[in-house]
Amino acid sequence: MEIKSFAQNIVGWYHRHCRDLPWRHTRNPYFIWLSEVILQQTRVAQGTPYYLKFVEQYPTIFDLAAAPEQEVMRLWQGLGYYSRARNLHQTAQYIVQNLNGQFPDSYQKLLQLKGIGPYTAAAVASFAYNEAVAVVDGNVYRVLARVFGIDTDVASTAGKKEFAHLAAQLIDQAQPATYNQAIMEFGAIQCQPVSPDCLLCPLQGQCLANATGRVGELPFKTKKTKVRGRFFNYLVFRQGNSIALQLRTNRDIWQQLYDFYLVETDDLVSDLDQLPLENTTGTITGPSRVYTHILTHQRIQAQFWQVHLADSQAGVLPVGLQLYTPDEIEALPKPVLISAYLKEYF
Numbered sequence: 001m002e003i004k005s006f007a008q009n010i011v012g013w014y015h016r017h018c019r020d021l022p023w024r025h026t027r028n029p030y031f032i033w034l035s036e037v038i039l040q041q042t043r044v045a046q047g048t049p050y051y052l053k054f055v056e057q058y059p060t061i062f063d064l065a066a067a068p069e070q071e072v073m074r075l076w077q078g079l080g081y082y083s084r085a086r087n088l089h090q091t092a093q094y095i096v097q098n099l100n101g102q103f104p105d106s107y108q109k110l111l112q113l114k115g116i117g118p119y120t121a122a123a124v125a126s127f128a129y130n131e132a133v134a135v136v137d138g139n140v141y142r143v144l145a146r147v148f149g150i151d152t153d154v155a156s157t158a159g160k161k162e163f164a165h166l167a168a169q170l171i172d173q174a175q176p177a178t179y180n181q182a183i184m185e186f187g188a189i190q191c192q193p194v195s196p197d198c199l200l201c202p203l204q205g206q207c208l209a210n211a212t213g214r215v216g217e218l219p220f221k222t223k224k225t226k227v228r229g230r231f232f233n234y235l236v237f238r239q240g241n242s243i244a245l246q247l248r249t250n251r252d253i254w255q256q257l258y259d260f261y262l263v264e265t266d267d268l269v270s271d272l273d274q275l276p277l278e279n280t281t282g283t284i285t286g287p288s289r290v291y292t293h294i295l296t297h298q299r300i301q302a303q304f305w306q307v308h309l310a311d312s313q314a315g316v317l318p319v320g321l322q323l324y325t326p327d328e329i330e331a332l333p334k335p336v337l338i339s340a341y342l343k344e345y346f
């Protein structure tokens with residue numbers, strides 16, 4: 001297909017169908033970066049309120065850099081992939097401390113920053129500075145694989161190279177920012193993963209997948225994500241209105257978030273006697289119902305027992321746990337699973 005007509009078709013479609021999204025009204029690299037980090041692995045409907053909250057609470061990169069990490073994590077709560085929030089905060093601090101708060105102004109310089117990979121660097125460089133560097137995200141892979149009939153695995157090194165090379169050839173040099181927005185939006189709205197509306201597509205006549213009946217097969221992916229099952233048994237120590245939580249510091253999910261005393265087992269347990277517990281004091285009630293929490297690579301099933309401590313048992317908490325009042329707990333960053341349990345039982 002002629003490269004020029006591909007770009008023209010995509011941009012023409014974009015002008016007719018694009019959504020009015022808040023980060024499309026700015027050239028401020030800080031806001032664009034915020035939106036891109038928030039929207040990675042997140043749908044627009046879910047990410048937009050978070051973007052608006054962050055912009056309101058931290059209107060400049062200096063505000064974000066100066067915020068306590070716990071506050072940033074709390075604001076991020078519910079978006080998942082918490083390492084993104086930590087990287088966001090640390091990168092803001094780096095830019096303030098080492099670059100006088102000036103955002104790097106080119107693709108190559110952006111790539112040097114922690115947590116900024118080729119996709120985010122290309123998005124910020126093109127949307128903020130109109131640099132002609134192509135974005136390649138899941139939407140772009142899908143559009144290119146279908147229109148050009150490419151069946152190389154998009155997850156392979158060879159596939160990544162091939163798609164990046166093609167994307168770089170296709171970008172509209174005269175309007176790279178608009179073109180990049182357009183192809184991502186086209187993938188998100190028109191060329192959707194399942195049952196795209198090919199009949200009403202402006203690329204219908206040029207699309208190889210459509211012509212050869214391979215729309216459902218492309219893009220091609222060999223690797224299936226393996227999902228690991230995990231079983232969490234939480235002991236919720238409480239004394240009066242206060243509840244004991246701990247900061248998760250291990251290299252695991254939910255780092256720097258707070259949860260309860262946790263015993264992980266190989267299977268679901270039906271009785272507390274099955275848990276390897278050391279002399280737990282207090283009156284125990286439970287278990288709760290089984291909560292199922294799905295992450296990209298993990299399926300967690302969790303049960304909760306409450307351990308009621310008398311006033312005289314103030315000093316008997318396992319190491320790492322600390323008692324917090326309900327107001328203090330509200331302000332702590334917590335996994336959605338923990339918030340769901342607290343909401344249901346407290």
Ligand code: SF4
Pocket residue numbers: 143146147190191192196197198201202203204207209210215
């Ligand atoms: S014809 Fe169908 S598969 Fe091809 S680009 Fe359009 S929507 Fe996607």
